[in-house]
Amino acid sequence: MHTELPDFRMPNDEQVHLAAEGFRLLADPTRIKILWALLQGESSVACLAELVGAAPTAVSQHLAKLRLAGLVKGRREGTFVHYSAADTHVRALLAEALFHADHADQDLPDHPGGDHAPHQHLVARGKLTRGA
Secondary structure, three states, rough: OOOHHOOOOOHHHHHHHHHHHHHHOOOHHHHHHHHHHHHHHOOOOHHHHHHHHHOHHHHHHHHHHHHHHOOOOEEOOOOOOEEEEEEEEHHHHHHHHHHHHHEEEHHHOOHHHHHHHHHHHHHHOOHHHHHH
C-alpha cells in the first residue's frame, strides 16, 4: 500500500533513534523554557536559572543532556560557558511544538496547505518567532 506511493520513504533506524531521543529530552517543561530562552540569544547558566525559575545546578544538568542530544551548544569564554541553541532546526522543532500546543489549547482548526500565518499573534506578543 504505502510502497506504491512514488515519494514514500521510511526514515532509517538511526534517524528514528536520534529523533526519539530528541523528543524524549524535550519532554520536560524546564528544558523547553531553557531552549526558548536560548533561541533569543546566548545565555549563561545563572541567567537561564533565573529565567526558568530553577536552581543553577538543575539548569546545568538539563544543559548537559541537551548538549548530548545536539540541541544546545556551548562557547567557553574564560571560566564562563555561554550556551545557545544548536541550529535553526531546534527553532523549527520548538516552534512547531508550540504552534501545536496553541492549537490544542485553543481548539483551533488545522492550517490548509501548512500555512502558519494564523500564528502571527504569537510572534506579535513575543511568544514565538518563525524563521531566523
